[in-house]
Amino acid sequence: MATLQYILKRLFLMIPTFFLVMIIIFVLVRFLPGDPAIAIAGDRASDADLEAIRERLGLNEPMLVQFWLFVTNTIQGDLGSSILMRAPVTEVIFNRLPTTAFLTLYAVGLSLLIAGPLAFVAALNRGRWPDVLIRTVFQVGLSMPVFYIGLILLTFLAAQLRWFPVGGYGDTFGARLYHLFLPSVAVALYTSAIIMRNLRSAIIEVLDAEYVQFARAKGLPNRLILGRHVLRNALISTVTLLGLSIGNLMSGTLVTETVFAVPGVGRLMLEAIFARDYPLIQGLTLTFAVLVSVVFLLTDLFQSTLDPRMRLT
Amino acid sequence: APAFSQERGGVLNFARYDGSNLIDPIYADRNPDIWMVGSLFDTLLRPSADGNSVVAGLAEDHSVSDDGKTVSLTLRDGVTFADGTPLTGEDVVFSLDRAREPDQSPWSGLLGSIESVSAEGNAITINLNNPDPTILSMLATFTTGIVSKAVFDAAEGATDQEKSAAIFASGGPGVGSGPFYLCGFEQGTSMKFCANENYWRDGADGKPLPYLEGVNFQIIPDDATRILKLQSGEVDVAEFIPFSRVPELDADPAINMNLFPSTRIIYSPINTRETRADGSPNPLADVRVRQAVNYATNKDALIGLVLQGAGKPMTSPLMAAATPLSTNPGPLYGYDMEKAQALIAEAGLEQGTEITFTTLAGSADDSTIFAALQQMWAPLGINLVVEQVDGPTRGAKNRSGEFDIHTYGWVNDVNDPGQVVGWLGYTPTANAVGTGWDNAEFNALYEASQTEIDPEKRAQQYADMQAIYAEAAPLLFMYETPFAVAVSASVDGYVQTPLGNNIFEEATVSR
Amino acid sequence: MNEPVMTIENLGLEFPLGRTLYDVVQRRPGRVVNALNGVSLQLNKGETLGVVGESGCGKSTLARCIVRLYEPQHGQIHYHGQDIFEAEAKKDRSYNRRVQMMFQDPYSSLNPRMTTGQILSEALRVHDMRPANEIPARVAELLDLVRLPQDAADKLPHEFSGGQRQRIAIARSLAVEPEVLIADELVSALDVSVQAQVVNLLLELQERLNLTILFVAHDLRLVRHVSNRVAVIYLGRIVEIGDSETLFSRPSHPYSQALLSAAPSLDPDDKGKAIRLEGELPSPLNVPSGCPFHVRCRHATELCKREVPALLPRDGRGEVACHHVEELN
Amino acid sequence: MSDISLSESEATKPQKTRLQIALRKPGFLIGVAIIGFSSLLAIAPGLFAPYDPNFIDYNAVRQPPSWAHPFGTDMLGRDSLSRVISAYTVNMQMALLATIFALIIGVTVGALVGYYRGVADMIFGRFVDAIITFPFLVLVIAVVAVLGPGLINMYIAITMVGWVYYARLMRAEVIAQMGNDYSAAGVVMGYSDRRIIFRHLLPNAITPVIVYWMTDMALAILLGSSLGYLGLGAQPPQAEWGVLIAEGRNFITTAWWLSLMPGVAIVLTGLGFSLMGDGLADLLRPRG
Amino acid sequence: MIDQKPILEVSNLCTTFRRGGVDLPAVRDVSFSVGQGEVLGLVGESGSGKSVTLRSILGLSRRYGDVTGEVRWLGQDIASMPERKLRHIRGREIAMIFQEPMTSLNPLLTVGMQLTETLKAHTDLNRAARRDRAIEMLDHVGIPSAASRLGEFPHQFSGGMRQRVMIAIALAASPKLLLADEPTTALDVTIQAQILDLILSLADEMQMGVILVTHDLGVVAQTCENVAVMYAGRVVEQGAVRQVLGAPRHPYTVGLMRSVPQNVPPRTQLYSVPGTPPSLEALPVGCAFASRCQNRTERCLTARPTLDAITDDRRVACFNPVAAEKAGAA
Numbered sequence A: 001m002a003t004l005q006y007i008l009k010r011l012f013l014m015i016p017t018f019f020l021v022m023i024i025i026f027v028l029v030r031f032l033p034g035d036p037a038i039a040i041a042g043d044r045a046s047d048a049d050l051e052a053i054r055e056r057l058g059l060n061e062p063m064l065v066q067f068w069l070f071v072t073n074t075i076q077g078d079l080g081s082s083i084l085m086r087a088p089v090t091e092v093i094f095n096r097l098p099t100t101a102f103l104t105l106y107a108v109g110l111s112l113l114i115a116g117p118l119a120f121v122a123a124l125n126r127g128r129w130p131d132v133l134i135r136t137v138f139q140v141g142l143s144m145p146v147f148y149i150g151l152i153l154l155t156f157l158a159a160q161l162r163w164f165p166v167g168g169y170g171d172t173f174g175a176r177l178y179h180l181f182l183p184s185v186a187v188a189l190y191t192s193a194i195i196m197r198n199l200r201s202a203i204i205e206v207l208d209a210e211y212v213q214f215a216r217a218k219g220l221p222n223r224l225i226l227g228r229h230v231l232r233n234a235l236i237s238t239v240t241l242l243g244l245s246i247g248n249l250m251s252g253t254l255v256t257e258t259v260f261a262v263p264g265v266g267r268l269m270l271e272a273i274f275a276r277d278y279p280l281i282q283g284l285t286l287t288f289a290v291l292v293s294v295v296f297l298l299t300d301l302f303q304s305t306l307d308p309r310m311r312l313t
Numbered sequence B: 001a002p003a004f005s006q007e008r009g010g011v012l013n014f015a016r017y018d019g020s021n022l023i024d025p026i027y028a029d030r031n032p033d034i035w036m037v038g039s040l041f042d043t044l045l046r047p048s049a050d051g052n053s054v055v056a057g058l059a060e061d062h063s064v065s066d067d068g069k070t071v072s073l074t075l076r077d078g079v080t081f082a083d084g085t086p087l088t089g090e091d092v093v094f095s096l097d098r099a100r101e102p103d104q105s106p107w108s109g110l111l112g113s114i115e116s117v118s119a120e121g122n123a124i125t126i127n128l129n130n131p132d133p134t135i136l137s138m139l140a141t142f143t144t145g146i147v148s149k150a151v152f153d154a155a156e157g158a159t160d161q162e163k164s165a166a167i168f169a170s171g172g173p174g175v176g177s178g179p180f181y182l183c184g185f186e187q188g189t190s191m192k193f194c195a196n197e198n199y200w201r202d203g204a205d206g207k208p209l210p211y212l213e214g215v216n217f218q219i220i221p222d223d224a225t226r227i228l229k230l231q232s233g234e235v236d237v238a239e240f241i242p243f244s245r246v247p248e249l250d251a252d253p254a255i256n257m258n259l260f261p262s263t264r265i266i267y268s269p270i271n272t273r274e275t276r277a278d279g280s281p282n283p284l285a286d287v288r289v290r291q292a293v294n295y296a297t298n299k300d301a302l303i304g305l306v307l308q309g310a311g312k313p314m315t316s317p318l319m320a321a322a323t324p325l326s327t328n329p330g331p332l333y334g335y336d337m338e339k340a341q342a343l344i345a346e347a348g349l350e351q352g353t354e355i356t357f358t359t360l361a362g363s364a365d366d367s368t369i370f371a372a373l374q375q376m377w378a379p380l381g382i383n384l385v386v387e388q389v390d391g392p393t394r395g396a397k398n399r400s401g402e403f404d405i406h407t408y409g410w411v412n413d414v415n416d417p418g419q420v421v422g423w424l425g426y427t428p429t430a431n432a433v434g435t436g437w438d439n440a441e442f443n444a445l446y447e448a449s450q451t452e453i454d455p456e457k458r459a460q461q462y463a464d465m466q467a468i469y470a471e472a473a474p475l476l477f478m479y480e481t482p483f484a485v486a487v488s489a490s491v492d493g494y495v496q497t498p499l500g501n502n503i504f505e506e507a508t509v510s511r
Numbered sequence C: 001m002n003e004p005v006m007t008i009e010n011l012g013l014e015f016p017l018g019r020t021l022y023d024v025v026q027r028r029p030g031r032v033v034n035a036l037n038g039v040s041l042q043l044n045k046g047e048t049l050g051v052v053g054e055s056g057c058g059k060s061t062l063a064r065c066i067v068r069l070y071e072p073q074h075g076q077i078h079y080h081g082q083d084i085f086e087a088e089a090k091k092d093r094s095y096n097r098r099v100q101m102m103f104q105d106p107y108s109s110l111n112p113r114m115t116t117g118q119i120l121s122e123a124l125r126v127h128d129m130r131p132a133n134e135i136p137a138r139v140a141e142l143l144d145l146v147r148l149p150q151d152a153a154d155k156l157p158h159e160f161s162g163g164q165r166q167r168i169a170i171a172r173s174l175a176v177e178p179e180v181l182i183a184d185e186l187v188s189a190l191d192v193s194v195q196a197q198v199v200n201l202l203l204e205l206q207e208r209l210n211l212t213i214l215f216v217a218h219d220l221r222l223v224r225h226v227s228n229r230v231a232v233i234y235l236g237r238i239v240e241i242g243d244s245e246t247l248f249s250r251p252s253h254p255y256s257q258a259l260l261s262a263a264p265s266l267d268p269d270d271k272g273k274a275i276r277l278e279g280e281l282p283s284p285l286n287v288p289s290g291c292p293f294h295v296r297c298r299h300a301t302e303l304c305k306r307e308v309p310a311l312l313p314r315d316g317r318g319e320v321a322c323h324h325v326e327e328l329n
Numbered sequence D: 001m002s003d004i005s006l007s008e009s010e011a012t013k014p015q016k017t018r019l020q021i022a023l024r025k026p027g028f029l030i031g032v033a034i035i036g037f038s039s040l041l042a043i044a045p046g047l048f049a050p051y052d053p054n055f056i057d058y059n060a061v062r063q064p065p066s067w068a069h070p071f072g073t074d075m076l077g078r079d080s081l082s083r084v085i086s087a088y089t090v091n092m093q094m095a096l097l098a099t100i101f102a103l104i105i106g107v108t109v110g111a112l113v114g115y116y117r118g119v120a121d122m123i124f125g126r127f128v129d130a131i132i133t134f135p136f137l138v139l140v141i142a143v144v145a146v147l148g149p150g151l152i153n154m155y156i157a158i159t160m161v162g163w164v165y166y167a168r169l170m171r172a173e174v175i176a177q178m179g180n181d182y183s184a185a186g187v188v189m190g191y192s193d194r195r196i197i198f199r200h201l202l203p204n205a206i207t208p209v210i211v212y213w214m215t216d217m218a219l220a221i222l223l224g225s226s227l228g229y230l231g232l233g234a235q236p237p238q239a240e241w242g243v244l245i246a247e248g249r250n251f252i253t254t255a256w257w258l259s260l261m262p263g264v265a266i267v268l269t270g271l272g273f274s275l276m277g278d279g280l281a282d283l284l285r286p287r288g
Numbered sequence E: 001m002i003d004q005k006p007i008l009e010v011s012n013l014c015t016t017f018r019r020g021g022v023d024l025p026a027v028r029d030v031s032f033s034v035g036q037g038e039v040l041g042l043v044g045e046s047g048s049g050k051s052v053t054l055r056s057i058l059g060l061s062r063r064y065g066d067v068t069g070e071v072r073w074l075g076q077d078i079a080s081m082p083e084r085k086l087r088h089i090r091g092r093e094i095a096m097i098f099q100e101p102m103t104s105l106n107p108l109l110t111v112g113m114q115l116t117e118t119l120k121a122h123t124d125l126n127r128a129a130r131r132d133r134a135i136e137m138l139d140h141v142g143i144p145s146a147a148s149r150l151g152e153f154p155h156q157f158s159g160g161m162r163q164r165v166m167i168a169i170a171l172a173a174s175p176k177l178l179l180a181d182e183p184t185t186a187l188d189v190t191i192q193a194q195i196l197d198l199i200l201s202l203a204d205e206m207q208m209g210v211i212l213v214t215h216d217l218g219v220v221a222q223t224c225e226n227v228a229v230m231y232a233g234r235v236v237e238q239g240a241v242r243q244v245l246g247a248p249r250h251p252y253t254v255g256l257m258r259s260v261p262q263n264v265p266p267r268t269q270l271y272s273v274p275g276t277p278p279s280l281e282a283l284p285v286g287c288a289f290a291s292r293c294q295n296r297t298e299r300c301l302t303a304r305p306t307l308d309a310i311t312d313d314r315r316v317a318c319f320n321p322v323a324a325e326k327a328g329a330a
């Protein structure tokens, strides 16, 4: 009951957020230099052609009317028609979204797999060489542009050793895991560095907490102390961070998707911007916003199941 | 070559730099669409091997009346659409009428001379308003590809465009008569062509073309990744190879590095208006300054830096050497720094004059060109500064004249110089590529050439236009580049035409 | 001595816990913490009023109301006859100067990034207590007053011990020459011996500067030592108030009796006289009806469950809020 | 009374300054050294670069590392070492200018909102949500597209988005600091809100913000590089690490030095900032 | 006084922490013993090393500092015992209650879980039996409707109740020795009395030894048989409560006793030990209390007094102990 209430409240709070997002993106795209009509008809089109196209797209209407239409149509689930793709925006996005979602979750999963154990090793060896080594290596991951890492992975692991395919994204679940492994690694190198950093300091902090000392004083086995008492508590702040970075990850996929030839929404967004595809940009942004809000909500819910102090309200 | 043991079957995997959105003879407006139309939709006539004339296509015969106002064609017997339904005169009339309808086809201007099209059995008659020297070329151009009227009539959708989109989305044989039909499509991701078993042309072994079972396209926008795909054997063909990688791939025995001759030219429109958009005087309005920068540009060096030598300087100011009626008067504005400096002195250009060079953001070639020009023009006292914009912004600036110089490229869509010359020099089309150059003599010559059916007279008109244009230099004339396509050694027979069209009809792949 | 400086009347304060959506749907009022429930008392010029009571009974809340950190929902506080929560009065910063509060935690009540000198001179400057050129001299004087060495002025709070920090806090309060000092558990966090030092200082200063002090503390022995009068609070109500010696030697309210008896004696032989209270301290979230103490009181009757006893004077023994005070004593 | 005043100052014997303690940590020292040297390179690249970084030599294209060109030359025959060095100016500037205004705005807004809460906090919350749910890179790309590519516009774009993160952090920290009695003491002392917020709360709340700032500077370089890759950052011919890597990545197998060297520069600088951040966290934490 | 063989013998326990490159001798040469059913009080100023002593006994300080000396538990030295073996003694034989009730319970686990996990580690009880035992323990420490509160989380309990939960956890496996670090400082006097009663009755019933750390000399007087007074990491006086509190010999103990506002006229100056304790980073060579001591002599500044027996069960670390009759008068 309380949880449902909480979810309702959060959903309610999202309404003004989305409205703000809609205003920002609407204004922003209309300030983009370059005309969608030219983007459609090409540089060679005549003025009359352009005028006709603008008329057809409703770009000649006053701004407020356009915005009103945008809002009302969006509420009805109609995001308009993509100029670039000549198809309904919702359809275009839904075709591409699963790939990006898969890639993002995959990367997050890999990051946790990499960062989790290593954060423990680093925290337990705080200040000694394993700690220094782990932190330095992750720092490298943190400072390398993904397009560079991606290319190195592709060149050596895919093209030369042929362990992995160069591009594509597979049809079955297994094939996807295989195809998207390298792009996920490229993303995960960055994300895991952030998670590792946070988790490590959280673990160090928790290791010194009084309740962990108390757990030791109770004579619990080490495994239980680390697993039940330390990890759970250390995870709390990391989960928030993870939620936050999933948002960035999803928009960050646009470079990854370009390098690895993965047809996801990130690349689509880039194409949409370069084609001045107003409806598609707007639709994608809103989709991002909804997804990210849902992820935030989920992390908060997860956190509140983890941390009883956060329950209710 | 007589190759009776032609290998048949197999699927060709092709890595593209960008995807098609809608391959329809009249709605194809971006190169990734246009260059695929021919594989799905056959035309009445076909370009000849040398590209300078036309040969029989769906129409086995054609003739033009003496007054140049009537074209008669005879449809080949027994040609069908890919699903086996017969292709009739009615389909031809429907297709051509559709293509010349100004309200729907962006290319209708190319067929502006047509007054009416009619069919009686296999006999097709096209009546023209006025003689049109380009009409036969047009009938061999993608936009006149023949579509099935029946399929269009049956398709869902209120408008022609909606019908086209619906047909495209559902794919399958039936709408076209090209060597392939569309049998799979995921927008922005992949596309599949399957062989049309009812194609009318026969291969060297006497059986119908194409040899391939099909072609699978993958879209890989990143240059380096596309190459890696080819090197790892995941694809057989990778197009748009950056020229910097050409020598490396050329050296690879498993790969044939093709440089297909093209009609692509790379040039820079120069704003010739007296004042800039902000009202300040435009130093480039002076023809001597424009000539000077042309002389000061070492095109060979540029070709070396940008293309690794895989290109040649423009010889005709208005078109690629491969375009019909190109005069090829030899190197245009060969590098001559003394002459350039003399012209600058004559024009009295102030030292340190700032000129903005607008480039496409993210384009390595543009950055290189800019860096090179900056150094090359420094001796002229020109301080070249860069302004990076994205495609649509560049388009808008070109249109409104808010630029000094920017880079542009061109590939012919039609096998006739009319299109490119209209674009580059004829003021009413687009202010002579946005340069604002306006030459009455040139414009008159161009208008006359559009209806001149005497080949010799027309050639003279084009020669005159090229001379005028070269002298006035509204462009920085740079270079022509080939189409760089890397093909696995196991592939044979794939070509990209000078117009950019991908021809898979006679391609084979041995596994 | 009996000139009232501050009069508190019927002070009431509830902390809302927020109304959930469910509450709204159910048309239920939000839950509240009843921190203060009709507290009335008087602070007389120059006296020390001790306030004791179990944790969470509202002692700090009362203190914070007096310095306007909280605004009560009911009742008034008059300072020299002026209602301090009146709109006009709230703008008057000089009230904050004249009524000073010191906090329990010696580690958090001083800005860790300001030296003692900065802390003191800031107070002097903001309230224009001295012309700028006299400030250093006054800082030195203040340090002297609270018996800190002169070099303390250049040190940061973390360089001091807890007792010294409390002295800095006292000096800060004294800098603005207040009339009333509110000491909320000023010494609770300190060791006995350090406690004694700070209390000594407070008593000495009170004498010299004729300060009025509200002394909130847990330690009954200490409260007894410093106070002229003492108020015992239970669940946001005063249950007994009176002269310190009388109250400590002969408490009237059953709660006061239990409280005082629970303080362990220093004499190992003095065992077993503590009155054991039944049950848990009820939460201020649901204050019991009637006498708030009745659930734990051995003497509770039906009347106690029903009616809130009024705080009534008993001759010579202060005021007590108990229905059965006469029978019990 | 005499007993109280007996030599109390004994307890406060001279202590090591925090700086001395921080300098004891090798990590912090290395971080400071890296950033110090990087700043030097950024301020006076001419002192260290052996050649003009923009000089094109058609005859010395893509030469491997040699004594004359320790990092080789690029596809225009420019000296790679000189280009990597000259990029320090732009990349270090990126680290600073892309973050400093976000820091200032975010700290101010966060402090105010954290102190006053109420309606301003509600509105702030919606804004933060809107900007955070907005795809970051997309917002930056769109703003850059509106304003036109170039460093200044890139800074504006990153600032428009980035301040939110500082403000969130600051708000949370101010609220946490308000749990300390010194802010209540300020109120009780009759200090103005402005004084309490900016003189008392802000200096205490800013430590985690400063530490985050260090990380953010490293991220700004990375973000700048990504935008450079997309052609929205530094303008040619200005060398910038992201652009250098992007230029070199076509030659990863044939001219590896082109992308490796700027890659090393990015990693080193990032490492420097992050080590310095960790050290600063210790340095700025008040002891008590 | 129960005269029997001690169960815990601590001798020369030293714990040194390193902070910022400086050694902090938190505990120095601490020796004492605890017998079955004995309640030993440990008092001293804040920071004098009481908590560290308890933590060192249980081997919890090893992670943070250097611990030397001997801790004999039923004859076995546990100071050097490996963690894996020690864990079977912790919680089962020697249990500890921490000073901070607010932070010593894991906020994420239910109270029931934190109670039963000890039982699971140390007993053979099955799930249901553990639950019953947990309820019994909560009942024991006076938490009403214990069964329904097992599923609740620490933040749903008040400070006093959390302290009692911790006591329940500590006592769950019926330890033979309880280390109680200020178990009642967070509590109100009325509840403090309840808790002390509980501990005392258990010590009595189960013959459990107790080390009770506290600030409150009243608590010591009421609950302990013996007491040790710590100052700057060392035990300075030790003996039976009646004697130490009744007739303190060490000047520090004397000062402590005199600081308590008892038997002084109200609103007069209290006695207080002058000065502040020395910082652990810079302990003087001689007696750590010398600078605050009115009895100090030259010798106090140069030599450190050892904890010597004055009588059989009374030890004082002072060169010039306060005369017995004088102290008694104070």
Ligand SMILES: Nc1ncnc2c1ncn2[C@@H]1O[C@H](COP(=O)(O)OP(=O)(O)OP(=O)(O)O)[C@@H](O)[C@H]1O
Pocket: C015, C033, C034, C035, C053, C054, C055, C056, C057, C058, C059, C060, C061, C062, C284
């Ligand atoms: N800001 C607040 N919001 C909500 N509840 C509060 C707030 N401040 C105090 N309370 C509640 O009001 C009640 C009275 O609190 P107060 O701090 O006045 O008690 P106290 O007598 O000072 O206790 P202690 O001796 O522990 O300091 C408590 O139940 C407390 O939880």
Ligand SMILES: Nc1ncnc2c1ncn2[C@@H]1O[C@H](COP(=O)(O)OP(=O)(O)OP(=O)(O)O)[C@@H](O)[C@H]1O
Pocket: E017, E018, E019, E024, E026, E044, E045, E046, E047, E048, E049, E050, E051, E052, E053, E064, E099, E280
């Ligand atoms: N883990 C640790 N690392 C470094 N120093 C420590 C550590 N634990 C305790 N200390 C130091 O050891 C000294 C003794 O601390 P301890 O906690 O034993 O004092 P205490 O007598 O229990 O005081 P209190 O009455 O305040 O609880 C203190 O100076 C403390 O700062």
Ligand SMILES: [Mg+2]
Pocket: C059, C060, C061, C184, C185
């Ligand atoms: Mg309080």
Ligand SMILES: [Mg+2]
Pocket: E050, E051, E052, E099, E181
């Ligand atoms: Mg302790």
